[in-house]
Amino acid sequence: MPKHSKTRIRGLDADDLEWLAANPEPDPDLPPSGDRWSTWDQSTPTERGPKPHPVWLVTELAAVDTELGILKTGKEADVHLLSRAVPDTDRACLLAAKRYRDSEHRLFHRDAGYLEGRAVKESRMNRAMAKRTSFGMRLIASQWAQAEFSALCRLWELGLPVPYPVQIVGTEILQEFIGTSDGFAAPRLANVSEGLESLWEQLVEAMVRLAHEGLAHGDLSAYNLLVRDGRLVIIDLPQIVDVISHPTGPDFLDRDARNVATWFASKGVTAADPDTLATLLRREARLP
Structure with missing residues (x-):
């Protein structure tokens, strides 16, 4: 019987491995561009x-x-x-x-x-x-x-x-995304110094509407409020609290009022008073 020569299979050398690393096979589950x-x-x-x-x-x-x-x-x-x-x-x-x-x-x-x-x-x-x-x-x-x-x-x-x-x-x-169309995020309230009286009025209105629904943000401050084109936007809401059913719900309401009113007052907004805001929110939430 004729002898058949065996084909020698060459292993990958360093150049092959380098090329493969630089030119990986495309993942069929991923798009041709993007992530x-x-x-x-x-x-x-x-x-x-x-x-x-x-x-x-x-x-x-x-x-x-x-x-x-x-x-x-x-x-x-x-x-x-x-x-x-x-x-x-x-x-x-x-x-x-x-x-x-x-x-x-x-x-x-x-x-x-x-x-x-x-x-x-x-x-x-x-x-x-x-x-x-x-x-x-x-x-x-x-x-x-x-x-x-x-x-x-x-x-x-x-x-x-x-x-x-x-x-x-x-x-x-x-x-x-709260920001510009070219990807610049809107500033936090903490970094804004103009139009504070209007922003205070917007915030009080939003907090009153929240309280009317029996809710408090739970961690409200100048750092989780954004300002886009003179308008406030509330962010970071995982801890939102039902002030009626939560055992210490009224305390969260009071703390939100104290945090934001104290910040606005420190910036010269004379209408900002923690006790007045807390009383308003409790009344809106129908709390004692």
């Missing part, structure tokens, strides 16, 4: 913002999400700037992606008071959250993300000045 396909279809209708959706919002499934940088870091979550655009069209929008930290990070350093009244049905889950196990921390992250998204939806429908809540996927909340 991921739009996650719009990953949210159920109840995990999307209120209808009608704003005309600026890109909901096409052919859209691509591109990371543009980080807007804000915090102990509980980071906020990233995201562009969602349909390739080769003029359909594009900027979104703020708030991503709650996973269980490897220190979560919710002041959450104990806020979590009262948010117990889940399963005792195993409640024990895990109380003990801050890895599973419990993931539950807390999910609970806070859901609480913030629900609060944004509710307040948006009430006509309060909050970013439009686009969607929630796991512990990521996508919401309207």
